[in-house]
Amino acid sequence: MSHIHFPDGIIPLYIWIPAYLVTFGIIFLITKTIEKEKIKKLLPLTGIAAALMLIGMSVPLVIIPVHLSLAVLTGILIGPKLGFVVVFVVGLILASFGHGGITIVGINTLVIGSEVFVGSMLFRLLGKKKKLLGVVFSTVIALVISLALMVSVVGYTAGFENALPHTHLEHSHEHEEHIDHHEDHHEHSGELEESISNINYLFFSGWVALILIFVFGIALETIVTSLIVMFFYKVRPSLIDSAHNFANN
Amino acid sequence: MNISDIDYVAIYGNSKFHNITSSAKVIFTCLVLTSIIISQSLIVQIALLGLLLSLYKVANLSLRIARLAIYPAIFAIIFAVLVSRQGLDYSLYIMLKAVNAALTMILLITTTPYVEVFAVMSKVLPDLLVDVFFMTYRSFFILLDRINSLLKAVKVKGGYHPLRVFLNIRTIAAVLGTLILHALDMSERMYKILELRGYSGKIPIEANMKIHKKDDYFLLSLGLIVLVGVVLQWNIL
Amino acid sequence: MEHIIKVDCLKHIYPDKTEVRACGLAFTVNKGERVIILGPNGAGKTTLLNHIIGLLKPVDGQVEVLGMSPYENFNKLRKHMGVVFQNVDEQIIGPKVYDDIAFTARSEGLKKDVVDKLALDIARKLCIEHLLDKIPHYLSGGQKKKVALAGALIMKPDFLILDEPFDSLDAKSKKEIIQILNTVNQDYNTTLIITTHDVNVVPSIADTIYVINSGEIVIKGDAAHVFSQLEVLKDASIDKPILSELFFQLQQSGIEVDIPFSIEEAKDKIIDMINEGQRV
Ligand SMILES: Nc1ncnc2c1ncn2[C@@H]1O[C@H](COP(=O)(O)OP(=O)(O)O)[C@@H](O)[C@H]1O
Ligand SMILES: [Mg+2]
Numbered sequence: 029m030s031h032i033h034f035p036d037g038i039i040p041l042y043i044w045i046p047a048y049l050v051t052f053g054i055i056f057l058i059t060k061t062i063e064k065e066k067i068k069k070l071l072p073l074t075g076i077a078a079a080l081m082l083i084g085m086s087v088p089l090v091i092i093p094v095h096l097s098l099a100v101l102t103g104i105l106i107g108p109k110l111g112f113v114v115v116f117v118v119g120l121i122l123a124s125f126g127h128g129g130i131t132i133v134g135i136n137t138l139v140i141g142s143e144v145f146v147g148s149m150l151f152r153l154l155g156k157k158k159k160l161l162g163v164v165f166s167t168v169i170a171l172v173i174s175l176a177l178m179v180s181v182v183g184y185t186a187g188f189e190n191a192l193p194h195t196h197l198e199h200s201h202e203h204e205e206h207i208d209h210h211e212d213h214h215e216h217s218g219e220l221e222e223s224i225s226n227i228n229y230l231f232f233s234g235w236v237a238l239i240l241i242f243v244f245g246i247a248l249e250t251i252v253t254s255l256i257v258m259f260f261y262k263v264r265p266s267l268i269d270s271a272h273n274f275a276n277n
Numbered sequence: 278m279n280i281s282d283i284d285y286v287a288i289y290g291n292s293k294f295h296n297i298t299s300s301a302k303v304i305f306t307c308l309v310l311t312s313i314i315i316s317q318s319l320i321v322q323i324a325l326l327g328l329l330l331s332l333y334k335v336a337n338l339s340l341r342i343a344r345l346a347i348y349p350a351i352f353a354i355i356f357a358v359l360v361s362r363q364g365l366d367y368s369l370y371i372m373l374k375a376v377n378a379a380l381t382m383i384l385l386i387t388t389t390p391y392v393e394v395f396a397v398m399s400k401v402l403p404d405l406l407v408d409v410f411f412m413t414y415r416s417f418f419i420l421l422d423r424i425n426s427l428l429k430a431v432k433v434k435g436g437y438h439p440l441r442v443f444l445n446i447r448t449i450a451a452v453l454g455t456l457i458l459h460a461l462d463m464s465e466r467m468y469k470i471l472e473l474r475g476y477s478g479k480i481p482i483e484a485n486m487k488i489h490k491k492d493d494y495f496l497l498s499l500g501l502i503v504l505v506g507v508v509l510q511w512n513i514l
Numbered sequence: 515m516e517h518i519i520k521v522d523c524l525k526h527i528y529p530d531k532t533e534v535r536a537c538g539l540a541f542t543v544n545k546g547e548r549v550i551i552l553g554p555n556g557a558g559k560t561t562l563l564n565h566i567i568g569l570l571k572p573v574d575g576q577v578e579v580l581g582m583s584p585y586e587n588f589n590k591l592r593k594h595m596g597v598v599f600q601n602v603d604e605q606i607i608g609p610k611v612y613d614d615i616a617f618t619a620r621s622e623g624l625k626k627d628v629v630d631k632l633a634l635d636i637a638r639k640l641c642i643e644h645l646l647d648k649i650p651h652y653l654s655g656g657q658k659k660k661v662a663l664a665g666a667l668i669m670k671p672d673f674l675i676l677d678e679p680f681d682s683l684d685a686k687s688k689k690e691i692i693q694i695l696n697t698v699n700q701d702y703n704t705t706l707i708i709t710t711h712d713v714n715v716v717p718s719i720a721d722t723i724y725v726i727n728s729g730e731i732v733i734k735g736d737a738a739h740v741f742s743q744l745e746v747l748k749d750a751s752i753d754k755p756i757l758s759e760l761f762f763q764l765q766q767s768g769i770e771v772d773i774p775f776s777i778e779e780a781k782d783k784i785i786d787m788i789n790e791g792q793r794v
Contacts, residue, residue, distance in 0.1 A: 035349030036314065037374030038356050059403040064478050067405060071476075072467035075412025076460050079420050082280060082413070110409075117409050124386045124394075125283055126345045126379030131314065256457065264461050288649060392609035392649055411609050418651045419603050463604055469569050470605045473592050474618050474665070481620035482613045 036129030039185055048134030051116060054141070058109045070106050070271065077102045078114045082121060099140050099174075100167045101253045103148030104155070105260070107271045111144035112137070135181060143174035152272045163257045167250040175242055281421060286342065287390045293492060294336035294384075299393040300486035301493035306385040308500030312507040313377045319366055321507055322373035328503070329380045336388050346379040396484040404479040411480050416463075423459060427452050518580055518672075518705065519543035519566060525574035526561050534561040535729035537575075543707060543722075545672075548699055550716055551709040552740075553726035554751045559709035560600065562726070563677050566707065567597055596666030596704075600677040602658045603650075606665070611653070612637075612646040615664045622669070636664045640694055656687030660694070667698060673705040674698065680712050685776045692719050713747070713755040716740070717762045717773045725750055737762060 081098065103111035119133040119140075128136065147170030155162030260268055287295075294302075313325055333343060353375035357368035386394065391414055399407040431448050488497070521541035526534045536558055543549050551559050564570045565577045568584030568591055577584060584591050599605050608614025615637060619629045637643045640660045645653065650661060659679060666674060674695070680688045692715060698704050708719065716723055717737040725733040725740060727750035733740050740747070741759050757780050761773040771787065774780040 033352060034356075035353050035375030036310075036378035037371055038353065041314070055403065055406060059405045062405070067408075067478060068471060068476060069468060071408055071412055071471065072416070073461075073464040074409050075414075076416045076420070076464050076467075078409065078413040079416035080456075080460060082417055083420055083424065113406060113409050114413075117406065117413055121280070121391075121413070124382055124391075125280070126349050126383055129349065129375065129378055130310065130382055131378070259454065259457070260461070263458060267461065288652065390649060395609065411607075414609070415607065415651070422603075466599070466601075467604050467607075470599065471607065472588070473567065473569075473595070473597055474605070474607065475592070475621040476607075477621040477623075480607060480609075480613075481617065482609060483616070 033128050034132045035126075036131045038129075039132060039135065039181070043181070043185070044131045044135055047138055048131075051134040051137045051141075054112060055116060058112060062109050066107075067110075070110055074106050074110045074114055077106055077111075078118050078121075081114070081118045085122070085127070097140060097143075098249070098253065098256075099143045100147030100151075100170045100249070101256055103144035103170075104151050104163065104166070104253075104257055104268060105271060108145045108148040111148060112141045115140045115144055139174050139177045139181065142177055143170045146170040146173050148272075155268075155272070159261060160254060160258060163254045164250055167253045168246060171246045171249060175246075280417065283342075283387055284391055286338070286387045290337060290388060292335060292337040292388070294332065295388045296490075296492065297388075297496055298486060298488050298490060298493045299389050300397045301488050301490075301496050302385055302389050303394060303397045305496045305500040306381055308497075308504045309381050310378060312504045313374060313381065316374075316507045316510070318510065319370040319373070321510060322370055322377060325377050325503070326373055326380070329377060329384065332384055333380070336384065338384070338387055342383060342387050343380065345383050346376045349375040349379040396482055397486055399482065399484060400486070408480050411482075416460075419463070420456070420460060424452070424456060427455060517542040518545050519707070520576065520578040521562065521566065522576040523574070524562065524565055524572050524577060526565065526570055527573050534558040535575075536562045536726060536731060538726075538730035538732055539724070539734045541724060541731060541734075543673075543705060546699070546703040546705055548696075548706040548719055548721040549708065550720040550723045551707070551726055552711070552713065552716060552723055552750075552752065553709075554711055557726045557750070558729060559711075559726060560677055563675055563707070563709060567595060567675060568592070593669065594672040596663075596669070596671035596674045598659070598662045598666050598674070598676045598679055600681060602662035605662050606650045606658065608665075609649065610646070611642070611648050611650060611661050614650060614661055615646075615668055617665055617668075619668050632668050633664075636667050639697065640664050640667075641690075656683055656690070659683065659687070659691060663691070663694065667704075670702055671704065673707060676706070676708045678709055678711070680710055680715050685774075685779055688715060689772075695719060711752070713752050714758045714773070716755070717758050717765075725752070738766070 081102070084098070099111070099115060102114055105111075106114070116133070116137040119128065119136045120130075122128050123130040123133050147166045150166035150169055151162050153162075154165055257268065309325070309329075313322070316322060316325070330343075350372055353372040354368060357371040392411070395407060395410045395414070398410075431452060488494070519542065521536060523537040524535065525537075528534070541562070551562065553559050561570070565572055566579060566584060568579070568586075568588040571585045579587075579591055580594065582591060597605075606614050608617050612633060616629050616633045619632050624632075633646075634643070637646060640663060642657065642660050642664060645657060645661065650658060653661065663676075663679075676695075679691055679695075683691065695706055695708070696719060699706055706719070710716070720737055723733070723735060723737065723740045724731050725746065732746050732750065733743055741755060741762065747755075757777070758773050761771055761780070761783075764771055765773070769787075771783055774783055
């Protein structure tokens with residue numbers, strides 16, 4: 029659900045490059061630790077889950093204007109590791125035609141990947157005994173966490189306007205100082221502080237309105253995820269259990 | 278314009294640019310993207326936009342395709358206006374940066390089929406990631422066909438009416454349910470097929486990506502010149 | 515002669531409790547034989563094939579391939595089999611046609627020049643060399659079938675198993691596929707096991723036909739025998755194969771003519787024969 033549709037050039041280098049590095053680190057760890065049998069078993073479902081996410085974004089749903097990411101669902105279906113890979117792959121494909129910048133893919137993968145990870149791990153803990161409660165709880169918590177992450181990334185970027193690259197050299201210098209000591213930045217110049225607080229006000233009052241949308245979004249995504257998971261349990265009970273080794277324990 | 282249209286243009290488009298070896302185009306894209314990202318000058322961004330647009334001309338790409346870049350442009354403008362208050366120059370600069378980056382990606386993807394881009398990336402990315410890409414690509418088209426025929430059936434049977442919201446929601450739920458069941462069964466069948474065909478944990482591909490044509494070298498040189506130009510300009514300032 | 519495949523009163527139960535049987539006459543296959551399993555939709559043809567391939571585990575009854583249970587010896591037996599499923603879209607895995615045809619050979623770890631030779635040979639045999647660089651999604655139905663077939667044949671399997679290979683193909687593609695299958699059968703002595711509900715293709719490809727209807731194998735025999743039992747065919751709601759029957763009988767009486775798959779084709783053939791002055 030929380031999807032940063034930022035184009036390139038807004039999020040500063042010192043955020044997106046480390047985000048990419050961490051993403052690749054995680055993917056490397058995943059490829060090293062995932063069992064080969066699991067890949068064989070889940071590769072088609074992984075591809076299909078990614079395809080469904082992409083289709084969800086390219087087939088216009090005329091009636092429902094909300095766009096669901098169903099990342100938690102993906103995590104529950106194929107587990108956190110392959111789920112993370114799916115998020116990256118989908119992000120990269122979307123960026124290939126300008127739907128979100130290519131430099132943002134790392135950040136997006138981390139934010140939505142956390143949703144997949146938290147969601148599926150919680151579900152693994154809770155879903156074995158109480159299925160419905162497990163899904164609802166895992167989805168809500170996962171969404172709240174990833175939203176919080178997204179808000180901090182956006183807020184951070186928006187709040188430090190001077191952290192953006194500049195056309196003038198003097199600004200560039202200032203901005204380097206900001207990165208290093210951003211806690212005490214208001215001591216540097218009062219004028220700057222004022223303008224930042226203005227912007228923050230403008231920006232975050234917008235966010236207050238957005239929080240309502242978020243609550244609605246979380247509710248909707250949770251309902252849809254729960255319905256689909258329960259549907260899976262009805263028609264293909266072994267599927268979810270095998271993704272989480274429920275049957276083995 | 279969606280993924281299947283884009284793929285179609287990339288495969289059936291015919292131009293000098295389409296014919297360039299995929300690996301050269303991918304490297305060129307990386308060089309230009311780097312230039313766009315590191316350049317901090319409005320003039321350079323304008324020049325890069327000019328370059329990109331002329332390449333669109335060379336690649337015979339229609340305006341319909343370049344329209345894909347409107348979305349990042351709008352987003353960048355909102356951001357520039359809302360957050361930066363740095364005046365017109367700066368807003369223009371932020372917007373051009375976003376548009377240029379998007380145009381660069383779109384140029385690659387509308388002139389190079391996805392499977393070839395994946396094949397080039399398979400040289401550097403882990404096998405698992407590449408296999409997921411290929412599986413996603415295959416499944417996307419299979420499922421898209423399926424959805425289209427489902428939607429057609431729905432329209433024929435009168436399950437869709439522009440003004441009857443509840444009818445539509447019920448229909449969509451039904452379509453979604455059918456689709457998900459189909460997708461599940463399909464994934465089970467595909468798993469068995471992989472076993473049967475001897476899948477060994479990697480979809481083996483032949484990536485014949487040798488850069489050899491005159492145009493390949495030309496494009497690569499162009500990319501290098503752009504990057505060097507931007508870096509020099511950056512150092513001088 | 516020792517049968518290489520034997521199925522005896524197979525019973526399968528799907529997770530949703532649907533019970534499928536293949537009882538009645540015993541199902542046996544000899545090396546190099548061309549076997550057709552003919553039956554209406556829902557008769558249990560695909561289920562039977564999946565048991566022979568080893569994808570399903572029988573609840574009851576016996577399935578033997580090369581003297582082994584296919585389910586328990588899946589990994590050993592799969593190397594002897596080439597399979598073309600009904601929906602070939604789902605079995606084409608390679609991003610390009612060439613990659614797909616070469617998939618099994620490469621996954622076995624064969625050397626590049628060996629793989630290249632195998633893939634080119636089979637592509638040539640199926641007349642799809644011009645498609646090697648194409649992306650499967652953009653091929654026609656008939657072309658996809660051929661690509662899947664080439665992928666199944668690359669390792670020259672002992673059996674080739676095809677589920678409804680003629681489904682949704684036009685008359686021309688049907689004919690091409692039949693020709694290819696017959697050539698493969700002759701050149702490599704490949705055993706063919708083919709399901710279909712299309713009675714008109716039967717005479718041109720079958721040595722032995724099994725008619726299966728609601729869990730029972732009701733007829734076994736060659737085309738002449740099967741076509742003589744019109745009542746049983748009607749019970750199995752299999753179309754009366756008038757065209758095939760007519761042309762089949764023409765063949766039997768010594769006239770050299772292929773069996774047509776459509777009225778148009780039959781018309782053309784008859785006109786040809788008249789023009790050539792052949793007595794009909
Ligand atoms: N995966 C499945 N789950 C439940 N029932 C099935 C499944 N596959 C097939 N069946 C049922 O088993 C019967 C035989 O199907 P199938 O073997 O596919 O027949 P055919 O190939 O002759 O059309 C049908 O009634 C069908 O509905
Ligand atoms: Mg069938």
